[in-house]
Each structure stands twice: as C-alpha cells, then as structure tokens.
Amino acid sequence: MKLTVLIAALGVLLASFAAPAGAGQTHVAVAANFTEPAKEIAALFNQKTGHEAVLTFGASGAFFTQITHGAPFEVFLSADSERPKAAVDGGFALADSLFTYAIGKLVLWSRVIDVTDGEAALKAGQFQKLSIANPVAAPYGTAAVEAMKALGVYDALQPKIVQGNSIAQAFQFVDTRNAEVGFVALSQLYGVTAGTRWEVPQTLYSPIRQDAVLLKTGADNEASKAFLDFLKGPEARAIIERFGYALN
Amino acid sequence: MLGLPSDIWVPIQLTIELAAITTLSLLVVATPLAWWLARSRAAWKEGVAAIVSLPIVLPPTVLGFYLLILLGPDGPGGAIASLWGARTLAFTFTGLVIGSIVSSMPFVVQPIRNAFAAIGDRPLEVAATLRASPRRAFWTVALPLASPGLLTGAVLGFAHTVGEFGVVLMIGGNIPGRTRVMSTAIFDFVETMRWRDANMLAGGMVVFAFAVILSMILLEKRIARARA
Amino acid sequence: MSDGETIRAAFKGMLGKFSLDAGFTAPAKGVTALFGPSGCGKTTVLRCIAGLLRLPDGLCVVGGEVWQDRDGAFLPTHKRPLGYVFQEASLFAHLSVRRNLMFGAPRDEAGAGKGKIAFDEVVELLGVTALLDRAPGKLSGGERQRVAIGRALLSQPKLLLMDEPLSALDRATKDEILPFLERLRDRLSLPIVYITHAIAEVERLADQIVLMDKGRVIGAGPLDELQSDPALPLAIARDAAVTLDGVIEAHDSGYGLLTLSVRGGSLIVPAPRAATGEHRRIRVIAGDVSLAREPPGQSSILNVLPARIVSATPVEADEIIAVLALGADGSGARLISRLTRKSWDALGLAEGMSVHAQVKAVALAPGRGELG
Numbered sequence: 001m002k003l004t005v006l007i008a009a010l011g012v013l014l015a016s017f018a019a020p021a022g023a024g025q026t027h028v029a030v031a032a033n034f035t036e037p038a039k040e041i042a043a044l045f046n047q048k049t050g051h052e053a054v055l056t057f058g059a060s061g062a063f064f065t066q067i068t069h070g071a072p073f074e075v076f077l078s079a080d081s082e083r084p085k086a087a088v089d090g091g092f093a094l095a096d097s098l099f100t101y102a103i104g105k106l107v108l109w110s111r112v113i114d115v116t117d118g119e120a121a122l123k124a125g126q127f128q129k130l131s132i133a134n135p136v137a138a139p140y141g142t143a144a145v146e147a148m149k150a151l152g153v154y155d156a157l158q159p160k161i162v163q164g165n166s167i168a169q170a171f172q173f174v175d176t177r178n179a180e181v182g183f184v185a186l187s188q189l190y191g192v193t194a195g196t197r198w199e200v201p202q203t204l205y206s207p208i209r210q211d212a213v214l215l216k217t218g219a220d221n222e223a224s225k226a227f228l229d230f231l232k233g234p235e236a237r238a239i240i241e242r243f244g245y246a247l248n
Numbered sequence: 249m250l251g252l253p254s255d256i257w258v259p260i261q262l263t264i265e266l267a268a269i270t271t272l273s274l275l276v277v278a279t280p281l282a283w284w285l286a287r288s289r290a291a292w293k294e295g296v297a298a299i300v301s302l303p304i305v306l307p308p309t310v311l312g313f314y315l316l317i318l319l320g321p322d323g324p325g326g327a328i329a330s331l332w333g334a335r336t337l338a339f340t341f342t343g344l345v346i347g348s349i350v351s352s353m354p355f356v357v358q359p360i361r362n363a364f365a366a367i368g369d370r371p372l373e374v375a376a377t378l379r380a381s382p383r384r385a386f387w388t389v390a391l392p393l394a395s396p397g398l399l400t401g402a403v404l405g406f407a408h409t410v411g412e413f414g415v416v417l418m419i420g421g422n423i424p425g426r427t428r429v430m431s432t433a434i435f436d437f438v439e440t441m442r443w444r445d446a447n448m449l450a451g452g453m454v455v456f457a458f459a460v461i462l463s464m465i466l467l468e469k470r471i472a473r474a475r476a
Numbered sequence: 477m478s479d480g481e482t483i484r485a486a487f488k489g490m491l492g493k494f495s496l497d498a499g500f501t502a503p504a505k506g507v508t509a510l511f512g513p514s515g516c517g518k519t520t521v522l523r524c525i526a527g528l529l530r531l532p533d534g535l536c537v538v539g540g541e542v543w544q545d546r547d548g549a550f551l552p553t554h555k556r557p558l559g560y561v562f563q564e565a566s567l568f569a570h571l572s573v574r575r576n577l578m579f580g581a582p583r584d585e586a587g588a589g590k591g592k593i594a595f596d597e598v599v600e601l602l603g604v605t606a607l608l609d610r611a612p613g614k615l616s617g618g619e620r621q622r623v624a625i626g627r628a629l630l631s632q633p634k635l636l637l638m639d640e641p642l643s644a645l646d647r648a649t650k651d652e653i654l655p656f657l658e659r660l661r662d663r664l665s666l667p668i669v670y671i672t673h674a675i676a677e678v679e680r681l682a683d684q685i686v687l688m689d690k691g692r693v694i695g696a697g698p699l700d701e702l703q704s705d706p707a708l709p710l711a712i713a714r715d716a717a718v719t720l721d722g723v724i725e726a727h728d729s730g731y732g733l734l735t736l737s738v739r740g741g742s743l744i745v746p747a748p749r750a751a752t753g754e755h756r757r758i759r760v761i762a763g764d765v766s767l768a769r770e771p772p773g774q775s776s777i778l779n780v781l782p783a784r785i786v787s788a789t790p791v792e793a794d795e796i797i798a799v800l801a802l803g804a805d806g807s808g809a810r811l812i813s814r815l816t817r818k819s820w821d822a823l824g825l826a827e828g829m830s831v832h833a834q835v836k837a838v839a840l841a842p843g844r845g846e847l848g
Contacts, residue, residue, distance in 0.1 A: 061439065128335055134422060136439045162339045162421030165435065169418065172313070178320040178338040179421075370566050373528050376553035377560035378580025378631050385554075388579075392570040475569040475613055 024223025029063040031079035037243040051223040074218025084213040097214035102245035104208035105186035111195035112180040118198025131173035131182030134163040144183035146205040186244035259433035267409040270348040278356040286364035308414020339421035356401040363397020403464040480540040489531035509682035517691040527553035559628030561638040565620035567612035580631030618649035679719040704810035706789035716762040740808010741781040746841040764839035765813035778837040
C-alpha cells in the first residue's frame with residue numbers, strides 16, 4: 001500500500017518535470033525578413049505570459065522542406081502565403097490557425113540616385129542596374145515585377161535587372177552600390193538612414209501577405225497556441241507596424 | 249543546340265565558357281605563385297599560402313560579400329569597369345570569372361605547388377650545370393616535370409568552377425545569357441518545381457564533369473607511365 | 477705554372493656545424509682526385525667550384541677565368557663552362573636519352589669551335605649508341621651514368637667535375653665503366669676533378685690527388701708523392717700502395733710478360749701483348765715489396781730493383797713503413813715497403829742506405845687488389 005502511494009507520487013513528480021505547468025516552450029520557424037520584429041515580440045511574449053518562444057530564422061522555402069520532412073517546428077511564420085497554404089494542404093498544419101500576420105511593403109531604394117519620386121526615377125531610367133529578388137524564389141521579386149509592369153516601365157528596364165536569390169541579397173546589391181537602385185522590403189530599411197526611398201503604392205502590386213500557421217507538431221502545445229494569439233494581439237501589431245509592415 | 253530549349257543550353261554553354269576561361273586564367277596565375285611557394289625561403293610564405301587557401305574555409309556568402317565590395321564601385325572592380333563606362337564588375341561575365349578564380353584558386357595552387365616541390369633541387373642544379381639560365385630551366389625542365397600536377401590543378405579548378413554555386417549566386421545577378429550559369433539555372437528550376445529540367449541539367453552536369461575528370465586522370469597516368 | 481694552366485680553388489665558411497677551410501691548385505689537365513673519408517667536405521668543395529653553393533669567402537679561378545673572388549665577383553653556375561656528373565645520374569625523366577645528351581649542347585654551330593667534343597665521338601666513347609631513343613626510366617644504373625657523363629661532355633665544358641660517379645653502382649657495373657673513364661682521360665684534353673672515397677678509383681684514374689679530412693686539405697700533389705708520404709694516411713693504411721706510370725718497353729710473348737719502364741727502373745708484369753710505347757699504370761702494394769741488402773741469389777722473384785731508403789716510419793706495434801726511391805742514386809720514383817720491425821733490425825737497415833727492392837711479378841698481375 002505504502003509502496004503504491006510512493007510510486008504514484010514519483011510518477012506525478014516525474015510528469016511535472018516533463019511538462020512544467022504554466023511556463024511552456026514553443027519552437028517557431030521565422031522568415032528571415034521578420035527577424036528583428038520577431039525577437040521583440042518573443043521577448044514581450046515571455047514577459048507577459050511566461051512562455052518561451054524559441055526562434056529559428058531562415059528562408060521560408062527551406063523551412064517548408066524541413067517541415068514536410070519532420071522538423072520539430074511547432075509554429076511557422078512564412079515570408080509568403082503559399083507555403084503555409086501548402087503546409088495545410090499537405091496535412092502538416094491546422095487550417096483554422098492560418099492568418100496573415102504582416103503585409104510586406106515594397107520599397108524602391110537607392111544610395112546613388114534620388115528616388116524620392118520613384119515613378120519618375122524609374123521612367124527616367126538613369127541607372128545601369130536595378131536589383132530585385134528572384135521572382136521565382138521570393139514574393140518581393142514578383143511584386144517588383146508587377147509594380148514595374150503596372151507603371152509600364154518593365155520592358156524598358158528589363159535589360160538592367162539583376163536578381164539576388166533572396167530579398168536579402170537584392171538588398172546587398174543596392175547596399176554595396178553595385179546596383180544603383182533596387183526593390184527591397186521596407187522592413188529591411190528599419191534603422192537605415194542612407195540613401196533615398198520611395199514606398200511603392202500598394203495599388204501597383206498584389207499584397208505580399210506573410211502568413212502564420214500552427215503546425216500539427218504544436219497542436220497540443222499551449223505555448224504554441226498562446227504565441228499565435230499574442231501575434232494577433234495589439235502589442236505585437238504595434239511592433240509589426242513600427243518595423244515597416246502593413247497590417248490586415 | 250542539340251534540340252534543347254535555350255533556357256537549358258545557354259546556361260550550359262555559359263558554364264563551360266566560365267569554367268574554361270577560369271581554368272586557363274588560373275593556370276597562368278597559379279603557376280608562378282605555386283612556383284614561388286614551392287621554392288621560396290621567405291619567412292612569410294606560409295602566411296601567403298594560408299591566405300590563398302582561405303576560400304576553402306570561408307562560406308560562399310562571406311566570400312561573395314567581400315567580392316561584391318571588391319568588384320563594386322567602391323573597390324578596384326569599379327575602377328576597372330569605369331574604363332568602359334560601367335560602374336561595377338558585378339553582374340558581368342568578367343566579374344564571374346574573377347569570382348571563380350578567387351574561389352577555385354586554392355584547388356589549383358595546391359597540386360601545382362606539390363608538383364614543383366616534388367621535383368626537388370637536383371634537376372634544376374643539373375640544368376644549371378648544362379648552361380640553362382633559371383628561366384630556361386623553368387620552362388624546359390621544371391614545367392614539363394610538373395605537368396601532371398598542372399593537369400590535376402586544371403581538372404580540380406575546372407570541376408570546382410562548374411559546381412560553383414555560392415559565389416556565382418552572390419555576385420552574378422542571374423542574368424540570362426550573361427551570368428545565369430547551370431548552377432543558378434538549376435536552382436531556379438527547383439524553385440519553380442520544373443523537376444524534369446532540373447534533373448536534365450544536373451544530370452548532364454554530372455556526366456560532363458565525370459567525363460572531363462576521368463579523361464584527365466587517364467592522361468596523367470599515361471604521362472607518369474611513360475616516364476617511369 | 478701560369479694562371480691559364482691551373483685551376484685554383486679556395487673556400488672558407490661554416491655550414492651548420494661544419495667548418496670548411498680548403499684550398500688547392502691543380503693543373504688544368506689530367507685527373508685531379510679529391511679524396512677523403514665521408515663527410516670530409518669533398519662534395520662541398522666541388523659544389524662551390526660549380527657555383528651551386530656560394531660561400532662569400534671563396535676563390536675560384538679556372539684557366540685564367542675568374543669564376544669567383546673575394547671581392548664579390550661570382551659567376552652563376554649556368555655561365556660557367558663546366559660539366560658536372562652527380563652521384564646519381566639525374567637524367568631528365570621527361571626527355572629521351574638523345575634529348576638528354578643534347579640538353580646542354582650549344583645551339584649554334586658557331587658556338588662550337590676547334591677541339592669541339594662531337595656527338596658521335598661521345599656516343600662511341602661511352603658506348604650509348606643503342607640507347608639513344610630510349611626513355612631514361614628504362615636504363616640500368618650503369619647506362620644512366622654513362623649517359624650522364626656524355627651529357628656533361630656535350631656541353632663543351634672547360635672543366636669536368638665528377639662527384640663519386642661510381643659509388644652508387646654495383647661492383648660489376650663499376651668494372652664496366654672504369655675503362656670508359658680511362659678512355660675519357662686519355663682521349664680528351666679536359667681537366668677533371670674527380671671525387672671518390674675509393675682509393676682504387678684514384679689509383680686507376682688520377683694524376684694529382686688532393687687529400688681532405690674534416691673540412692681541411694691535408695695534402696695535395698702528384699699521386700705517387702702523396703701515396704708515399706708517411707705523414708699522410710695513405711701510406712700507413714694496411715693496403716697502402718703506390719701507383720706508378722710505366723711505359724711499355726718490351727713484350728715477352730713466350731712467357732706472357734711485359735717490361736714496363738718506370739722512373740728509376742723497370743718492372744716485369746704478367747700481361748697480354750701490347751704495343752711498345754703505350755702507357756700503363758702499375759700498382760705496387762707495400763706489402764708486396766720486400767728488401768734485401770744484397771741482390772738475392774737463386775730466387776723466383778723477377779723484379780729486383782736498386783733503391784735507396786728515404787725514410788722509415790714505425791706503424792702499429794711492430795711494423796715499419798719504409799719509403800724507397802728507385803735507382804742506385806735514389807732519384808727515381810717512390811715505392812713503399814711494409815716490413816716487420818724484426819726484419820728491419822735484423823738487416824740493420826737505416827735511412828739513406830742502398831738496398832734492393834723485390835717485387836714478385838705475380839704480385840703485379842692485373843686482378844690484384846680491389847679493382848685490378
């Protein structure tokens with residue numbers, strides 16, 4: 001009798017170590033462009049709820065491949081809307097958790113010429129190279145092409161286009177002044193004072209929706225669900241907006 | 249060409265051109281460097297050797313970044329490009345050649361240096377006693393004796409350039425017909441899920457590289473046997 | 477001798493822990509052997525003469541031409557008209573024998589001149605005709621060395637340097653090549669500096685010898701003089717011998733004997749027929765020379781030569797090295813005789829005394845000693 005009680009008590013004790021009640025942990029895959037806001041949001045999240053969000057940053061495409069091969073992420077913050085949808089379609093994520101957590105803003109940026117009136121600058125074409133992210137690989141690239149077509153400058157500018165394989169690389173081309181102008185994400189210009197910029201009117205391109213989704217692996221994790229809820233909340237939204245994203 | 253659509257055979261052609269020009273340029277640049285490394289008694293020569301080997305250790309992103317700066321308007325590349333009215337050597341085939349030369353250099357210098365070192369002093373002393381000036385001794389004795397090493401260096405340099413992805417990605421700009429080589433083209437095909445094209449290109453790449461390397465190895469063995 | 481007729485070399489310096497201070501003057505013709513134990517510095521001196529090693533304190537004047545002096549003049553190796561044969565043939569692996577031979581040959585016909593060493597002559601002299609189109613890797617050690625010698629000769633050198641060219645070869649191959657070297661010496665008027673640690677090679681080839689030990693020159697001069705100098709290690713070695721230059725006077729075909737005339741006397745030697753007037757080297761081993769106060773009566777010894785005792789040096793506990801000069805007046809070539817102290821005392825021998833030196837003809841037959 002006493003032995004049974006002892007074993008039961010031991011079991012409860014061990015169980016409590018395995019799943020500490022209250023303070024949880026969740027593994028979040030975060031698109032590289034959302035790195036800085038994600039860190040701030042996670043810190044605030046920890047402060048407010050006591051849960052810890054363990055963040056991993058990288059390319060959305062790579063994350064998608066890993067997730068479909070069993071990587072232990074529980075929440076996925078993508079740079080686009082296709083990958084989360086594909087995750088849901090593939091049975092790796094919960095459909096009703098899908099939502100747009102940020103909308104990317106496309107910006108024309110230059111450290112060499114004045115692009116404050118971006119439309120005029122593009123039409124004048126007084127530059128040798130224009131940098132964009134590879135449309136095949138990044139939504140910002142697709143958006144850049146859309147915007148240029150909408151402005152009717154795409155055909156004239158096409159010979160001058162150079163592609164970075166990611167938005168980060170497109171940024172690098174402009175930052176090192178190898179390309180005089182380039183289409184980058186507004187969030188990348190957070191804290192950057194050099195050069196001139198032109199926020200591309202959102203009417204010229206389809207919105208760059210960055211979607212988040214709860215993965216099957218995190219379906220029963222309170223911390224995962226709490227994180228996504230926090231992301232939708234007012235404090236997180238304020239941070240997101242401050243970093244240069246639009247909100248739904 | 250060969251009935252293949254242009255978005256497949258143009259990258260192939262570009263890749264072969266890039267690898268060939270890079271390899272030849274490397275032989276010209278690496279050979280004197282390897283000779284110096286093999287023969288010099290300067291205290292700082294291993295420091296130079298370490299610098300030459302850096303591209304093996306550095307991630308392509310780091311290498312690509314420094315190359316971007318070097319090739320760009322703030323670096324020597326920009327100065328050179330301004331000679332013909334351009335601002336930068338990035339996004340040009342020339343820029344790719346330079347980038348490939350830097351990243352493949354250690355693979356070419358090392359085998360050539362070893363080959364020169366393996367010759368030792370004796371053949372060159374013999375040449376000197378037979379009225380050969382140091383220059384003549386280099387061309388008629390050292391170089392022929394080291395030729396298997398040069399061949400190895402050429403093979404490795406060529407293969408490495410064909411497979412080079414990181415650096416090309418960083419400084420190329422993926423311009424069709426100019427800097428979209430096989431590696432970046434395959435990347436695109438994978439991203440757009442054109443698996444068949446990706447496989448064709450990748451498979452062709454493997455076969456070609458294999459053929460080149462195998463024939464060079466056999467040639468090298470032939471030379472060694474003839475001299476045994 | 478005037479400058480144009482000599483080779484002058486002197487080098488001084490430290491190489492690691494090894495101290496070199498060696499100098500000598502040799503005639504600009506014939507074979508000068510550089511002889512001494514391993515590690516005595518012979519190769520170092522040769523490399524300095526060749527310019528392969530540069531010691532700042534060095535002097536090298538060859539036939540009047542300054543190759544190096546102490547004021548900083550230094551002719552680089554490739555500008556010195558020399559030939560160098562290394563211990564291992566070191567043929568160029570990427571060239572055929574023919575191309576190896578021609579590597580150092582002057583390009584233009586004008587570069588040649590009188591006394592030019594001709595390709596055909598060299599090929600015949602060294603017996604490499606059959607090897608011309610082969611690759612060096614397919615030759616035997618002896619063949620490679622012969623090609624190496626030919627290659628050095630075809631660069632039209634004014635001085636030939638040879639660094640132990642035979643020591644990497646086996647006994648049979650050595651025996652095969654030595655005659656080639658002798659022909660080289662006899663046919664070409666080219667001074668040769670020849671390094672060896674084998675006294676037998678010296679005896680067969682050298683006219684002059686430079687003795688070295690521990691980085692110093694301990695003796696230099698004509699071969700027979702140094703061989704018979706009791707102050708030098710040659711004379712007191714157990715296999716000590718003197719090499720004399722003899723001229724064939726007569727031949728006894730009935731008994732297969734040659735009479736050789738040497739300075740101060742004649743020697744009878746068992747040997748096949750040969751032409752009179754021909755030169756022949758003859759090696760007389762100290763242990764084969766015995767002494768008598770009177771010409772012996774009925775004795776089988778064919779060679780009994782009047783001589784005078786020049787000096788006597790005790791060696792070991794109970795032996796004496798006696799240096800003799802041939803001829804009744806003691807003015808001829810030197811011989812050494814090794815005998816027991818007992819015999820010396822018993823005969824009452826003394827320096828300056830006239831004696832008869834006895835050497836059995838059989839002791840002088842070819843085949844005696846290391847090379848024969």
